[in-house]
Amino acid sequence: MLIQNTFQKICHLTDLKHLFEDGMSIMFGGFGGIGTPPGLVNLILELAIKDLTLIGNDTGFPHIGIGKLVTEKRAKRIIASHIGSNPNAGRYMTTGELEVEFSPQGTLVERMRAGGMGLGGILTDIGLDEEIVKRDKQTISLGEKTFLVETALTADVSIVYAKKADPFGNLVYDKSARNTNPLAAMAGAVTIAEVKEILPLGALSPEEIVTPGVFVDYIVESKGVDWQWVWEQK
Amino acid sequence: MLIQNTFQKICHLTDLKHLFEDGMSIMFGGFGGIGTPPGLVNLILELAIKDLTLIGNDTGFPHIGIGKLVTEKRAKRIIASHIGSNPNAGRYMTTGELEVEFSPQGTLVERMRAGGMGLGGILTDIGLDEEIVKRDKQTISLGEKTFLVETALTADVSIVYAKKADPFGNLVYDKSARNTNPLAAMAGAVTIAEVKEILPLGALSPEEIVTPGVFVDYIVESKGVDWQWVWEQK
Amino acid sequence: MGLGAEIRHKIAKRAAMEIRDGMLVNLGIGIPSLVPDHLPAGHFIMFHAENGIVGMGKSPDEGEEDAHLCNAGGYPVTIREGASYCDSTTAFGMIRKGLVDVTILGALQVSENGDLANWIVPGKRVPGMGGAMDLAAKAKKVIVLMNHQDKHGISKLVKSCTLPLTAKRCVHMVITEMGVFSVMPGGLLLTDQFSPYTIEEIKVSTEAEFEISESLTIYGE
């Protein structure tokens, strides 16, 4: 099927190298590795960049998803809700090699969305009594209630995985691999989508599109995962 | 087609009367009347309730959408971004019969969403310099930037319009009639969906559902609009 | 707006020159809605509507209107290939994040430093700001199309706005029946002059100070 590259967004992994550098922030879609773009994670590994700030739901597993970058010590800082499935993250945190900012999961995803929506942040009462969440955050009173001020998260580059894209970058996800991808897709200054299939303009129903192409800058076709899932490992 | 009322959500308009009373707040979906549920607006008109607080994008046209309730002086207060298409709203505001709180449109819809998401509010810099927006709102500084604290909006009842529903209340909208409906659907303490078509459980693709049925309490079948659109009026 | 069809289209045509393929563009009502008539056939410009559409196409033929496919003004539209629907939060997320490349809208007043007043005449007309504040504050380029003067002959290009502002220092370009003004760091710059108006006539009709571009373009009738 001939795909017209009308918006000049469709490219190869090798065309993307200039977007990455030491010390940058990268937001990633995915949940326990599911829905994290495998080809883009491998590209970052190959580029040998370091001191990254990684922002996303969790640190995957040691050799699954964003966990690969964590295991290889590419991150100096992580903002996530959970690192339990990747023991390397906990180990590097203990040795001081990795700084971890924990955000309750519902708060984290709203912070990612707020970044994508051009908001300054959101107000929530989750974690108001818990020191590890509250830390030095501002609080605000509205009537009888008190809320934590949770700031928006953005990143230099967002990497996401989707099932289908068209040349404008409209994205459709795959079942629960949607998870945090639509949020990461909006919150990057630059957003790269790795997709299973690229279809011609007009092939996606305008009703089924989850992420409008407006938010997507680059589209690459995926070769699929090169890891075994935990439940496949016998 | 036989539809099982598995979740006891499918009902007739007459079953809903007990949900409405004087002085309550009602959030409505729709944009210029498009996507506002016509049967539910008529039900409220027939119930002769008054002193309502109406929350939604705009006041429709005098005889279109929520405009019917405004024209009939059922509202004592409106929170909206625009009342220009319904001269009655402006007239009653001038005479003091109607209190109007203006919110910039992007802020208004985020406030509606925040209510549906259980958040306290959002931070935005839109309207920070404009007195009619800023009023007595709190501001907050994050680093170099200042933001307005915009509070979440909720309502006693939300009324929305959708194209398709299943018995769980999963909703799919129709083109640009989606507009503010998914937000209103989430923000009501009770949410009523008026829908063009009710389909059996399993008939909607789990990928295409925009509003999960979790947010919907009652489903009624629509008889369609009983007004002429402005562009149809010759 | 009191301008003839020909002049309205002249203004719209000039505005169309500011748009390129791949851009996300939001058009207000009035003259801005004429801009698509002046774009090249086969363009790939994506038009955005605040109610939740990216990729609006031309107006539908009579009898082909769909009440559930309308622009933010409530009038029927169509969509083009690559279009999508979203709820209004996402439509405004695009705006607030600065992804709208160009917004073209009307105005009551524009000041020398680009302040915009386009939504309220206190005591007279208080329709509400709708999406105007979001668009004016956040679009990458804000182009105002308006009559040079109001119906009383008073300049709408002013030293300082007397009406409540929509947003401060947001306007990049103003196009009237007399010409095109760019808002520069130092003030207004006349870049295009529309015949039959002379520089002298434009000066007399304009309260705001403006410089004249060294590469001024002069359009014939």
Place this chain on the structure above:
Amino acid sequence: MGLGAEIRHKIAKRAAMEIRDGMLVNLGIGIPSLVPDHLPAGHFIMFHAENGIVGMGKSPDEGEEDAHLCNAGGYPVTIREGASYCDSTTAFGMIRKGLVDVTILGALQVSENGDLANWIVPGKRVPGMGGAMDLAAKAKKVIVLMNHQDKHGISKLVKSCTLPLTAKRCVHMVITEMGVFSVMPGGLLLTDQFSPYTIEEIKVSTEAEFEISESLTIYGE
């Protein structure tokens, strides 16, 4: 958790009695994941996953797993009729708005007044709270399934939690291998006693104070 399969299922079965048709239910990992085995066939309970599923069904048959259809623990699931996918903000919106009727989860400690500690052992294990704080604080009913004591024989039902809290005063019911405790305004109430444990044994094994229900249900082996 150090409990045999039979006891784990006994606890899960008792928890299943708290769920009714039409409820939205979120299950944690461990014993909670056994709860669906004890629900009536043909039920209409909708299971929720934080990653973005409403309406999870049974585990897939071996070989039928789909890596893109997994629960929040990363393990393959299926969906039932009426299911839908959403992004994680919507999944957590359901939680924060209080639409999750029942959440069933594990714990490290529960206090007399319903404080929950289930996510961190300072200096030892700091996995992050994931969605536990949201769920514990906002679900309409929080049911904890846990061993009565830790591996050192120390009661996990405590007067006051010594570990960092997940959320304050959030737990409604605790089910252990010894019985069922409801968190009442005045403190804990033992409502169900599981044989072979005697009231005396339960008292000795429990740091927290508790009352005994006048309508105590006693389950045989």
